[in-house]
Amino acid sequence: MSFRHISSAKLQSARRYHNGLPEGWNRDRFRQLCVCYAQIRGASAQCIRTYEIIIDMISPSAFRDPSLEPFCYARQETLIAGRGLTDRTIHNHERELEAIGLIERRLGANGARCKRKGLGLFLTPALNLIPEMRDAEVRSKAEKKEHDALRGDRSRLYRYVKCSLAVLTSLPCPPDGVEDMMKEFRSWPRADKLKYMSLEALRLHVQAAHDLWKRIEDHIAKPGEISGEPEAGFGSHIQDHIEEKILSCNADGEVTMSSAEASEPDCSGSGPDGPPNCLESNHPTDLISCKAQNLPRVNNHILYDLASPELRMHIDIAGGGVQNSSPTLYAIETGVWSRLSEIGTNISAWHAAIERLTIMGAIVAGVVTDARLSDPRLPPVVNPGGYLRGMVKADERGELNLISSFMGLLARRAREEDDGLR
Incomplete structure (x- = not known):
């Protein structure tokens, strides 16, 4: 045997060694980690189910003993298990699992598997991949939490931007740039599409939404762009600057809006019984409720x-x-x-x-x-x-x-x- 062959054999032997499961782990905990990692790597649900079947066919003790290599020698017909799949599909699943590092295929001629000869699907690579899989799981959970937080942030921004733009466009002399802001607002993706956006794309979208909101606030803060000032001594519920400076307007000095009505911005519904050009007409009267009171x-x-x-x-x-x-x-x-x-x-x-x-x-x-x-x-x-x-x-x-x-x-x-x- 040449030195090259000897080196290759030692490398192969080292690669097939494993330390077993971490302290306190069992086969089910290992399976959950592998399933999570497979999902992160983009494996299909059918492929993940095939992997679960492979794990379940291996003795739990084989995962804990470093002197043993856990492997599945079941035939492809057994892995199908009445799922309506073909041999070719199972073969593709095995190749995909091998590509992401969860199994190693050591098969005989024509894909033969045999317990006595030690031929089958070995899970040693997955045992050696546990640290990387745990890191990937932590990162995935953190990214999912951030994704959920960003979608919640966009939801709040959508509500405030929509109502604020509705108020600005109803002014007798809308400020410059309102049409451009409305166009940008209408270009936002629907809420149900946000779930399928990448984290980076969602970050950029929410940042753009924040920028639009800041521009709207700048317009609201400019003097002369509101139709009236808040009533003196007006005691309000928790209010945004928009509500404090615009929604409590009294265009003709005839009717004032109660604090209960200003408690929740809404851009739909009929207006109160007041002057037709009052900005309060953008807010429905049914907001006066026992909850607000x-x-x-x-x-x-x-x-x-x-x-x-x-x-x-x-x-x-x-x-x-x-x-x-x-x-x-x-x-x-x-x-x-x-x-x-x-x-x-x-x-x-x-x-x-x-x-x-x-x-x-x-x-x-x-x-x-x-x-x-x-x-x-x-x-x-x-x-x-x-x-x-x-x-x-x-x-x-x-x-x-x-x-x-x-x-x-x-x-x-x-x-x-x-x-x-x-």
Whole structure:
């Protein structure tokens, strides 16, 4: 045997060695990891099912003993297992699994498999790939979490941009550039298409949506582009700058819009009984409800002042990374959800709160939930998501009093300020 053959044989022997499964692992945990990795690598569902069958046909002890190589010697007809596949399909599955590093095909002539001769589909490469597969799993979960967060961000931006543009276009003299902004807004992909966008493409789209939102805010902030000023001493619910400067207009000085009506922006429905050229006609009258009436009357500055330091940080990040004692409603909503997610609240709990309590109520409930975590006078909240769901359930029973909860938080912050804790 030549030196080249000897070197090749040693390399082949080293490649077929494995250390077995990590401490505390079993065959099922290994199978879950392999399935996740196969999905990341783009394997089809049928191919992954074939791999699961291959793993299930191998003794669990073969995965733990480094002196043994786990391999499946079952014939292709057995792997088909009544799934309606052909031998060629199974062959393609095996080649695909080998290409992504999950199996090694050591077959005899014409694809023969034999236990005695040690011919079949070996899973040694997958055992040696465990560190890489675990890293890929962590990265995949992080990317999925970011993708979900970006889609939620786009959803909030869509709502605010749509309503803001509707208000701007209804002005007697719309500012320059509104048509271009409307055209850009209409070019946004539908929400159901976002799920299939790559992470990088979604990042770019959400960044473009943020830029459009900032341009709209710049137009709103320019003097002379609104039809009226807020009523003196107007006590409002949580409001965005758009609502504070535009939605509370009183074009002819005849009719004013109640704070309950301004609590939730909406671009559809019939307008209130007021002057036909008043901008309030962009908002329906059915927003006056018991939900809005049961909310505490606060503005953005008060809400930011009552937020915990951690929540303020998230609001500042959502608002562009700069501290702002009077942030926009978009920054508040995004910051509250980011904070709730950070402390372990599920997205379904947040959606349930919005659906039941409206966005304004969900924001107030989120602030109260976050503050409840650090209240020294009460037992600590173990499950913030459960606490938020409990508030939703209490509202369904007619037992929720957000005003009382918010006033309690207000009193607590006042005590902390007096004691020099803040």
